[in-house]
Amino acid sequence: MAQKRRRSSQGGKDAFWENRYNKVLCGVIAILVIVVVYQYASLRALNYQQSFGKRLTGINTPLSTAQLAVINNAPDSYFETAGQMLLNGTINNSVGTGGLPHKVAAITFNGKPSVIYFGSITCLWCGENRWAMALALGRFGSFSQLYKGYSSFGDYDLPTLYWRQDNYTNYSVMLGGFYNSSYLSFLPIEDTAPITGGFYLEPFNTTQQEINATGNAPYITAFNYILKIGTFQGTPYTIWGNYVVGGADAADFGNSPPKGSNLPLENMTHQQVLAQLASPNDQFAWTEYAGADIYIALACASINNTAPICALPVIPQIEKTLGAGQ
Numbered sequence: 001m002a003q004k005r006r007r008s009s010q011g012g013k014d015a016f017w018e019n020r021y022n023k024v025l026c027g028v029i030a031i032l033v034i035v036v037v038y039q040y041a042s043l044r045a046l047n048y049q050q051s052f053g054k055r056l057t058g059i060n061t062p063l064s065t066a067q068l069a070v071i072n073n074a075p076d077s078y079f080e081t082a083g084q085m086l087l088n089g090t091i092n093n094s095v096g097t098g099g100l101p102h103k104v105a106a107i108t109f110n111g112k113p114s115v116i117y118f119g120s121i122t123c124l125w126c127g128e129n130r131w132a133m134a135l136a137l138g139r140f141g142s143f144s145q146l147y148k149g150y151s152s153f154g155d156y157d158l159p160t161l162y163w164r165q166d167n168y169t170n171y172s173v174m175l176g177g178f179y180n181s182s183y184l185s186f187l188p189i190e191d192t193a194p195i196t197g198g199f200y201l202e203p204f205n206t207t208q209q210e211i212n213a214t215g216n217a218p219y220i221t222a223f224n225y226i227l228k229i230g231t232f233q234g235t236p237y238t239i240w241g242n243y244v245v246g247g248a249d250a251a252d253f254g255n256s257p258p259k260g261s262n263l264p265l266e267n268m269t270h271q272q273v274l275a276q277l278a279s280p281n282d283q284f285a286w287t288e289y290a291g292a293d294i295y296i297a298l299a300c301a302s303i304n305n306t307a308p309i310c311a312l313p314v315i316p317q318i319e320k321t322l323g324a325g326q
Helices: 002-010 012-043 065-072 076-088 124-137 204-214 217-229 270-278 283-302 314-322
Strands: 112-120 141-145 147-150 159-162 172-175 178-181 185-192 237-240 243-245
Touching: 065 141, 065 270, 076 283, 076 314, 112 124, 112 217, 112 283, 124 141, 124 159, 124 270, 124 283, 172 204, 178 185, 185 204, 185 217, 204 217, 217 237, 237 283, 243 283, 270 283, 283 314
Parallel strands: 112 185
Antiparallel strands: 112 237, 141 178, 147 159, 172 185, 237 243
């Protein structure tokens, strides 16, 4: 009874502090709920249709059979038309922005010259570049899988292809893809970082340590070769047999060269890109094929033009323009 009376005698003071305590406690609980909900929503982000500029929609999902066929079965006539447009200057977008190729000794695996790719999933230019790379590689072999991806939120959030289901939340390196060819070996090396940030590339020594730790001899050799020849200037970086391309194939982000902060490609879905590649009728699609033609010409020059695609009339012309095969 005495204890009850003491509490009662404090009257309004006890009630005041109890009210303050309850408010603080409710505030803390509300913050914790917000944090938990935010983390839960982040984990479930793949299940929501997100606005352009912040997309994770469909990330890491494989292309359908029909979508994959757009890459693997692109008609030779598309490459011929785009190549002629490239040579006669009727493509308005910039093609060949990686500069003239630098000739090197080809690294071979399983008796085939290698296409070595080093890029970053966060990279805007890598995002654009993979479309043309995939089209080019599809003329020498085929992909059994390709995956939907994006460049980073801070680097235009472009729809792109991933060679495999990439880790887009952690800093690491991803190796390999699902490609088969009788003419070329394909060795993709992808630096990964959270795409919710901006462009990021790990230091070379970190990437080298991570690749060495896998014990995967072809990729260890490929990355050591990149370091040895010393021609790296940025991502994307590719070696097509005997030829280094020191940058992207094109500045292909829409139907005209980019002039401002808005890139039409960032407002497109994967299906829209693939639909344009399936029936090219604009500058964007023809530029992707023209960029692919550059890679095809370099690969053909490295295999003595033995693949059927090398017989297209435009390919030797592009080889000559690039100074390849000499």
